[in-house]
Amino acid sequence: MHLVSVVLSRGYGDLICIMLETLVEGEPKISGDDSLLEAKGELKQQSKPDLVLLVKPSPCNDSEHPLEFTYVFSYFVRPQGKFDPEDYALYVQPVASFNSVEQFWNTYCFLKRPADINEKVDFHMFKEGIKPVWEDDANRKGGKWILRLKKGFSSRIWENLILAMIGEQFLVGEEICGAVCSIRNQEDIVSLWNRTADNLATTNRIRDTLRRVLNLPPNAILEYKRHDDCLKHVFVFVWLRPCSKLDKTATNYLKAGTLL
Template sequence: MVEEAMKSEESKIIDDAKVTGVRSNGEEDEQPEEGEIVGGEGDGDTISSSSSRPGTAVAQHPLEHSWTFWFDNPSARSKQDAWGSSLRSIYTFSTVEEFWSLYNNIHRPSKLAVGIDFYCFKNNIEPKWEDPVCANGGKWTVIFQKSKSDTCWLYTLLAMIGEQFDHGDDICGAVVNVRKSQEKISIWTKNAANESAQVSIGKQWKKVLDNNDTIGFIFHDDAMKDRNARNKYTV
């Protein structure tokens, strides 16, 4: 039942009829079934934005890092399941063209079901506190009114994959949490103890979002111990 619910929700995020997959060996994949996660075993598939017309090709602009979209629907998880058991990688992209091919065919946060978490993390980093890269990190968070985070989610993604942060190497990825009365966007980082790097990221993120409100940074260690953990840094 959990798997069926996951597939149903995933089909709402990505319009598979508009996205053509390319396997890691470069062979063009067939259209996936509705809700199917191509690649399996948690490895996000990589898509191609090359034109399907014979004799044409689209120039690719590589990103400094490859990035993976992840999807989690906690409501589909039974009470006995461990956190992260419903987390799935969706697609991995490594060029500007691949990003837009994906982004133009996925639902914005305002169109996602309540309870869903949608992530974009550097490839090979799982969006979990337990991931070795994330274990000593933390996160900046901005809270939005319901259905008001769409533009800021896009700006956050573009700033991350476009390497607009002075301390971009410290960034793991970002997540948007869709809840009943609000939406939250967070940027996860690697080294929470490096205050200067975290403050720099927070300040630059606020400029990207044109946000004048105070935002806070919480250590993952503190969040694991106390769901009401206090901010260690604010900007």
């Protein structure tokens, strides 16, 4: 079993105190391909494809500043034992959704920051109705810009990224699907997902905006991966900008080995 305690501690005026507990048991040990497929099917039927949202948004009142889209915070913790990556969506736990500036801060201010997490966790912030998996219809033909970071710097990058998203700073219409912050042992990975990988003008605009809103040094590496190639591991487009002079202050937080 695996116990995870994450995320909300309290909100304005009210004590929300939510302990997210994820109890996941390993898959049954069975031999034979047919038995494995049958047991896997039973496991999927027992699992809830759409886990319950812990905190639902309230309608915006006249004093609030509505956002253009409703967003959902969620997280994923890899279960112990055998795990099929195709089952990722079954273990994504929605935490809270919001549709105004005030609701965002009322939730975000009391979420644990990525740099404060010691476990392998994926944090998501996606538009309502879009799951943080590449198989989702909104993501299937898209891709993601990826930035790898040294440990300890993901909190600031993550905050700047999601603020740029809800503030519509990318100016690409409905192209932005969501963002992911993956906490790992040796590095943290932040990615921004968009709908259309084939639209080079759009992906380039997203890339340039990312560099600006995250205040990245000119020699930072941003890697673009298409979702339809996630299983084939064929297409990887890396955008590099040569830099003759390193800005040591700006590049301290980037993962070693990602600088020219």
